[in-house]
Amino acid sequence: MHLTLRRVHRRTAKREAREPAFYISTPPASPYTSFKMADPAFALPSYDEIHVWSTRLDDPKSDVGRLYETLTPDERDRAARFYFEKHRRRFIVGRGILRHIIACYFGVGAAQIRFDYSLKGKPALAEPKVENFSCNLSHSGDLALYAFSDGAPIGVDVEILRPVEDMDAIARRFFSSLECDMLQGVPAADRIEAFFNCWTRKEAYVKAVGLGLWIPLDSFTVSVAPSEPARLVQLRSPSDDAAKWSIHHLRPAVDAVGAVAIPSLNRKLVLRQFA
Numbered sequence: 001m002h003l004t005l006r007r008v009h010r011r012t013a014k015r016e017a018r019e020p021a022f023y024i025s026t027p028p029a030s031p032y033t034s035f036k037m038a039d040p041a042f043a044l045p046s047y048d049e050i051h052v053w054s055t056r057l058d059d060p061k062s063d064v065g066r067l068y069e070t071l072t073p074d075e076r077d078r079a080a081r082f083y084f085e086k087h088r089r090r091f092i093v094g095r096g097i098l099r100h101i102i103a104c105y106f107g108v109g110a111a112q113i114r115f116d117y118s119l120k121g122k123p124a125l126a127e128p129k130v131e132n133f134s135c136n137l138s139h140s141g142d143l144a145l146y147a148f149s150d151g152a153p154i155g156v157d158v159e160i161l162r163p164v165e166d167m168d169a170i171a172r173r174f175f176s177s178l179e180c181d182m183l184q185g186v187p188a189a190d191r192i193e194a195f196f197n198c199w200t201r202k203e204a205y206v207k208a209v210g211l212g213l214w215i216p217l218d219s220f221t222v223s224v225a226p227s228e229p230a231r232l233v234q235l236r237s238p239s240d241d242a243a244k245w246s247i248h249h250l251r252p253a254v255d256a257v258g259a260v261a262i263p264s265l266n267r268k269l270v271l272r273q274f275a
């Protein structure tokens with residue numbers, strides 16, 4: 001590793017100043033379980049928007065008990081299976097806040113929300129029954145991102161920037177050869193950020209498609225360099241049209257990068273921070 005993380009963060013912080021910011025949106029007097037509200041932050045995503053919310057899962061102000069009350073029995077079972085209390089708490093807070101945001105969009109109680117899961121594990125809103133709404137989520141450390149659209153398939157991914165042992169070996173294993181070449185072409189000082197740009201863009205795409213790791217990760221190519229816009233460069237199958245996909249770069253924190261992917265162009269990114 002050629003750089004300390006502090007230097008990486010300093011460089012990425014400079015870049016962050018030029019990137020779209022997440023705006024804090026605190027629901028008024030949120031009782032977590034049920035309320036209706038007319039906060040414009042909770043207007044549903046329209047056909048030309050993507051909504052992305054970020055939140056911190058270790059916030060000591062989170063009312064874990066009340067969030068837990070909103071979880072379904074299967075989610076409580078999942079929570080109970082975590083070995084470490086810290087991870088259990090993060091799961092409860094992450095799920096509870098996801099429920100809370102969706103509940104606010106639809107003006108229902110958070111405990112009323114139901115999710116269905118595809119065979120490959122992608123969650124979809126089952127209750128309330130609505131047609132034009134898709135969601136996806138991702139977490140890394142205590143950071144969580146939630147992405148919502150008008151029903152277009154959507155995928156989101158976030159990673160905390162951190163040193164990666166065997167970065168080149170991991171890249172060779174998971175990235176396409178073009179991505180590996182692009183990574184090598186990035187100045188050493190930008191390599192960690194480039195690596196996680198690539199990682200999160202790939203994950204966002206496979207999550208939007210809904211197949212997760214059933215899609216070979218080296219079968220498509222995304223842009224990598226921090227100096228270049230996020231995009232899907234190439235899909236292996238000529239019938240798949242990379243040009244119809246948008247990938248948006250996200251910078252939810254100075255020490256984190258993310259991506260949101262959607263098969264649709266020219267959508268406005270609406271960024272919110274749940275605090």
Ligand SMILES: CC(C)(COP(=O)(O)OP(=O)(O)OC[C@H]1O[C@@H](n2cnc3c(N)ncnc32)[C@H](O)[C@@H]1OP(=O)(O)O)[C@@H](O)C(=O)NCCC(=O)NCCS
Nearest residue numbers: 120121122123137138139157174199202207210211212213
């Ligand atoms: C879904 C997947 C693609 C991403 O998982 P991840 O990066 O480990 O975890 P994230 O926090 O970003 O996302 C997890 C969420 O994705 C959602 N998810 C699960 N399967 C999904 C699928 N097939 N499609 C879309 N979303 C899915 C779930 O909501 C899950 O959250 P939950 O467990 O709280 O319900 C997973 O298949 C995976 O195992 N990834 C391994 C990571 C890897 O090796 N990457 C290689 C580098 S490119």
